[in-house]
Structures are given as structure tokens and as C-alpha cells.
Amino acid sequence: MKTIKIVQTASQLPQKIVTNDDLAEIMDTSDEWIHSRTGISERHIAVSETTASLAGDVLKKILAQSGVAADQIGFVIVASMSPDQMAPSMAAEAIVAAGLTNAFALDVNVACSGFVYALTLADGLINTLDADYGVVIGSETLSKLIDWQDRSTAVLFGDGAGGVLIKAVDGPKRLLAADLKTFADQADALTAGHLWSSEVWHQPKHESRYFHMDGHAVYSFATRQVAASIKRALDKIPNDLADVDYFLLHQANQRIIDKAADLLQQPAERFLSNVSHYGNTSAASIPILLDEMVRSAVIQPGQLLVLSGFGAGLSVGSIVYKY
The missing domain is CATH 3.40.47.10 (Thiolase/Chalcone synthase)
Structure with a gap:
């Protein structure tokens, strides 16, 4: 394997x-x-x-x-x-x-x-x-x-x-655990890119292609579910929160990152961030952050990382990875 x-x-x-x-x-x-x-x-x-x-x-x-x-x-x-x-x-x-x-x-x-x-x-x-x-x-x-x-x-x-x-x-697993979950009943809280049905056969409801977000709902979801997802992933392996060297969260908002650190009762400095310079780049945010931290030698071989994404779907996902 x-x-x-x-x-x-x-x-x-x-x-x-x-x-x-x-x-x-x-x-x-x-x-x-x-x-x-x-x-x-x-x-x-x-x-x-x-x-x-x-x-x-x-x-x-x-x-x-x-x-x-x-x-x-x-x-x-x-x-x-x-x-x-x-x-x-x-x-x-x-x-x-x-x-x-x-x-x-x-x-x-x-x-x-x-x-x-x-x-x-x-x-x-x-x-x-x-x-x-x-x-x-x-x-x-x-x-x-x-x-x-x-x-x-x-x-x-x-x-x-x-x-x-x-x-x-070959050798010991590096992707040690994963937790993926979708809360589809809350999907309307964050939508974008609506494609219209053909007007030839019926008159469609023209939803906007632009982002629509219930900011309060998304913030509440993210702050609760990110911490919960990370805990579920770590519960699958012998390691715990104290063993994690760095947390790389989706870079949506610094407030969400800080709140996750608070809920997990972990030092804020272990939650890496570059949201100030790039904003929310959706699926690109974690790999951009990872590349930046690897190139600056903040992340080193052997460290235990938690990567956690959250957003539209509404979806959340966390993995524990031995770098």
C-alpha cells in the first residue's frame, strides 16, 4: 500500500x-x-x-x-x-x-x-x-x-x-486522517455562478451569477464546523491538537482563523495566514499558503500539519498530514 x-x-x-x-x-x-x-x-x-x-x-x-x-x-x-x-x-x-x-x-x-x-x-x-x-x-x-x-x-x-x-x-502513511462533510441543507447561505435554463421552453428564474452570501450564517458555520472537523480528523489517529505544528486553514477571513484558534484553545501563531495579501482565493488559498510557507522554510519535513477548508456547499474538510 x-x-x-x-x-x-x-x-x-x-x-x-x-x-x-x-x-x-x-x-x-x-x-x-x-x-x-x-x-x-x-x-x-x-x-x-x-x-x-x-x-x-x-x-x-x-x-x-x-x-x-x-x-x-x-x-x-x-x-x-x-x-x-x-x-x-x-x-x-x-x-x-x-x-x-x-x-x-x-x-x-x-x-x-x-x-x-x-x-x-x-x-x-x-x-x-x-x-x-x-x-x-x-x-x-x-x-x-x-x-x-x-x-x-x-x-x-x-x-x-x-x-x-x-x-x-512506501512506508508509513503521510496523509494520516481526513474528515469531509457537506451540509447541503445550508447551501443557500453562499452561492455563485448560476447558469440559466433555456428560455425557449420556459421562463426561468434569473438568479444572479454573482456571489450571494449570508455573512452571519457563513461565519457561524465556519467558526463552529472548522474546529469540529479538525477534532474529528484527529480523533481517528493517536495524535492530538498539541502535536500539530501548524494549522493551514482556508484563508477566508482573519477573524474566522482567529476564532478557530480560540475554539481549539491553541496558540494563534500556529495558525498560518497570508489573507492580508491575497484575500479569499477559495480552493487556491491553502496551496498558495502552503507554497509560501515551504519556500520561506517555516514548514519543514517531519512537521505535523492540519489543512482545513470550508465554504460553499456548505462544506468542510480537514486532513492531517505528516510533511
């Missing part, structure tokens, strides 16, 4: 940076109002970049930095809630851009929980397919789903992509 080992990380951000002061020029808001409520100071916004191009750039970086040949990659999974089109998949476009010839491509959409779900899926695929390598990417251009006049949502989101190269290895 093989286990997955993360052997390379990478990320790609759009060139354009939009600060809170920039947003204040187009809507009724201010840097103080945004930062005090979210912890966000700036975000990257795609102009020429697309979800597929960002994913492709991450994949190319992973190959270049790892030295693994393109034909050694067995599969590529892209987690995204903001694809450029319904078909072909973002993963299919990424493998073409990177010149992969043997990999199969798959997209998953679990919104902000997507990377955690996709990495859990990859752990199973490594053994099912007898693959040597796989790539898991979170890629988003959420800016195309934003109503730039709605300050309750427009200030929150950003664009970007991050990913990991995983290798099938």
Missing part, C-alpha cells in the same frame, strides 16, 4: 494587485473598514490571466522545479469553483499547456474546501491507478463572479493558483 508524499509546491498570482484604497475609489468603503472586518489589505485580480492559465503555470513550475518529467505524471486534479468554461476542464487545459502526455485530467468543485477534497481523492488514486506521480492544484479567478458594487462580497475575494506534486512512496 502506497502513501502520498508532497515533493514540490508552487503557486502563481495574477500581476495586478488591487488594494483596499483602490476599492475605496469605486465603492463606499475604506481600508480601515475592510481590514478591521476581514484582515485583508490587498488582493491579486486577473486581467489577462484565466483559471486555466494560472493552473497551467503552476503545473509548469512544478515540473521545472522538481525535475520530474512530464510523462511521469499520472493525473492532474484541479479544484475550482470559477472555471473558464464548463468544458473542456481546467485540468485538461493545464496538461496541454504543460505538455503532459500520459496524465488524465479531472476537475472538482467543492468551492473553498476543494483543495482538501482533491488531495484526499489523490491519496486514493495513487493506489487505484498505480501511478508514480500526481498533481493537485487549486485555481480560481473569482473576480469574474464579483459584483464590484457590492462591498459585502467584493472586498473579500482574490484570484490565484497553487498546487502540489505528490509522489507514491
